[in-house]
Amino acid sequence: MKKYKCSVCGYIHEGDTPPAKCPVCGVPAEKFELIEDSSTQKKSKGFLGGKDSSAYIIFYSVVMVVLVAVVLAVTSLSLQDKQNANIMNEKKDAITASMGEAIGTYDQLINAFAVDNSGKVIESISADDALNMLFDLPAAFADGTYPVFENKENGEVVIPLTGKGLWDDIWGYIALEGDMNTVKGVVFDHAGETPGLGAEIATPKYQAQFPGKEIFNNGELVSISVVKGGAEEGDKHGVDAISGGTKTCNGLENMIRNCLTYYVPYFESKTVGANETNDVEPVNTESNE
Amino acid sequence: MSKEGKEPMFSAKNMQSFTNPFNKNNPVLVQILGICSALAVTVQVKPAFVMALSVTAVCALSNVILSALRKTIPDRIRIIVQLVVIAAMVILVDQFLKAYVYDISKQLSVYVGLIITNCILMGRIEAFALSNKPWPSFLDGVGNGLGYGVVLVVIGIIRELFGSGTLGGIKIIPDAFYEAGYVNNGLMLFPPMALIIVGVIIWVQRSKNKDLQEK
Numbered sequence: 174m175k176k177y178k179c180s181v182c183g184y185i186h187e188g189d190t191p192p193a194k195c196p197v198c199g200v201p202a203e204k205f206e207l208i209e210d211s212s213t214q215k216k217s218k219g220f221l222g223g224k225d226s227s228a229y230i231i232f233y234s235v236v237m238v239v240l241v242a243v244v245l246a247v248t249s250l251s252l253q254d255k256q257n258a259n260i261m262n263e264k265k266d267a268i269t270a271s272m273g274e275a276i277g278t279y280d281q282l283i284n285a286f287a288v289d290n291s292g293k294v295i296e297s298i299s300a301d302d303a304l305n306m307l308f309d310l311p312a313a314f315a316d317g318t319y320p321v322f323e324n325k326e327n328g329e330v331v332i333p334l335t336g337k338g339l340w341d342d343i344w345g346y347i348a349l350e351g352d353m354n355t356v357k358g359v360v361f362d363h364a365g366e367t368p369g370l371g372a373e374i375a376t377p378k379y380q381a382q383f384p385g386k387e388i389f390n391n392g393e394l395v396s397i398s399v400v401k402g403g404a405e406e407g408d409k410h411g412v413d414a415i416s417g418g419t420k421t422c423n424g425l426e427n428m429i430r431n432c433l434t435y436y437v438p439y440f441e442s443k444t445v446g447a448n449e450t451n452d453v454e455p456v457n458t459e460s461n462e
Numbered sequence: 463m464s465k466e467g468k469e470p471m472f473s474a475k476n477m478q479s480f481t482n483p484f485n486k487n488n489p490v491l492v493q494i495l496g497i498c499s500a501l502a503v504t505v506q507v508k509p510a511f512v513m514a515l516s517v518t519a520v521c522a523l524s525n526v527i528l529s530a531l532r533k534t535i536p537d538r539i540r541i542i543v544q545l546v547v548i549a550a551m552v553i554l555v556d557q558f559l560k561a562y563v564y565d566i567s568k569q570l571s572v573y574v575g576l577i578i579t580n581c582i583l584m585g586r587i588e589a590f591a592l593s594n595k596p597w598p599s600f601l602d603g604v605g606n607g608l609g610y611g612v613v614l615v616v617i618g619i620i621r622e623l624f625g626s627g628t629l630g631g632i633k634i635i636p637d638a639f640y641e642a643g644y645v646n647n648g649l650m651l652f653p654p655m656a657l658i659i660v661g662v663i664i665w666v667q668r669s670k671n672k673d674l675q676e677k
Contacts, residue, residue, distance in 0.1 A: 224534070224536050224537070225536055225537060225538065229536060230536045230538060230539055233534070233535075233536055233539070233543075234539060234542070234543075237543060237546060238546065241546055241547075241550045244550065244554075245550060245553055245554070248554055248557050248558075249557060252557050252558070252560070252561040255561040255562070256557075256560045256561050256564075259560065259561070259564035260564075263564070263568075365572060368505045368506075368651060369505065369625070369626070369648070369651035370651075
């Protein structure tokens with residue numbers, strides 16, 4: 174059995190000869206074209222048994238996937254350096270921004286290093302290594318290495334923060350003045366908090382609440398709390414929460430507290446000259462980890 | 463299929479596949495495709511705009527590639543083939559954005575990845591690219607991408623203006639208004655509002671185009 178297709182209306186006629194007249198649109202027999210039915214198609218198309226055979230499909234998918242993989246891998250590898258440089262610049266800018274310094278001043282101003290559990294500087298970690306830790310901060314914290322970014326000119330330090338918001342990761346930088354207590358400024362960012370609600374933590378307006386707050390109270394780390402209903406006037410350790418963004422705010426509060434806890438020995442080693450009573454504290458705070 | 467004959471590059475038929483998506487065949491308003499992302503990225507104008515451009519690029523490129531490949535694609539796995547091509551294009555666009563316009567790519571964050579799930583892409587490939595030559599498919603892709611983009615930007619403008627009082631991040635509504643008791647509409651920031659706006663735009667469009675009205 175052969176199949177004929179009307180070239181005008183697409184009607185398919187089955188039979189050994191084309192019909193004298195198309196039953197649908199009425200054109201004569203010469204307008205019909207012979208088309209091969211699927212059974213003959215398979216045999217006639219040589220390559221791996223034709224377009225619809227399993228062999229062809231498997232071959233097609235393998236080739237396609239390998240090709241796409243190669244293209245993507247090549248692009249990804251060739252653009253990686255540029256992308257990392259962008260991310261690095263962003264982190265550097267965030268660090269200087271949290272101190273209130275201008276964009277692009279990182280290289281002149283900042284001395285990066287890492288400290289360990291007892292607050293001692295780890296000599297084997299270079300400034301670049303400390304900066305690179307920011308790519309995977311949770312892992313660096315888990316390893317017991319805590320990067321610190323110090324302003325060479327006035328002794329302010331920036332502590333990187335990492336935590337979880339409502340939907341995804343949140344992170345940030347908190348800059349402390351030379352007394353390791355007063356907050357100089359903060360920068361927060363997030364991967365996917367709700368716009369207009371939780372995402373407000375990334376706005377300058379929200380972050381403007383933090384400068385001047387204090388993280389220690391009588392030598393004990395109290396961090397900064399996010400207060401629902403609004404922090405009271407003059408509260409040194411509290412900032413306003415965001416209505417509708419409670420989960421993100423809780424995440425923010427935990428992030429600041431958890432991350433600062435790692436650095437308590439370091440803060441105390443820095444202030445030991447100024448305030449002798451802090452000397453005994455490390456034993457207590459270390460157990461918090 | 464080879465009997466299509468030579469058509470001029472900008473023949474009436476080709477131009478139609480480009481201009482139709484702006485009006486009588488708008489992907490969002492008439493075909494009701496891509497609604498999901500129209501809700502997600504229109505809180506502000508800027509991401510809506512860049513999203514529109516990215517969708518246009520991906521839609522045009524994947525249309526051309528799949529139209530060129532259309533005779534070799536086995537029917538049974540054509541959806542998978544389409545997905546692979548679209549996904550590859552989206553990842554390429556994302557990588558380039560990250561490397562060369564990092565700021566914009568940061569703004570778009572997850573939205574670029576969401577292009578993969580945009581129904582317009584698959585819809586146009588299934589409906590047009592697989593049965594047409596690469597050049598008309600390209601026009602169709604660009605037209606649909608832009609037709610989608612226009613709606614997105616319009617919704618973005620409305621939502622940002624009334625939801626945050628800004629446009630493209632620039633303050634529009636003067637402080638005096640706020641002092642006089644004006645309050646930003648919080649509902650505008652939520653996706654349901656976008657759906658309502660889409661509905662209103664569809665209503666306006668249909669009341670102007672009689673032939674779009676169902677009897």
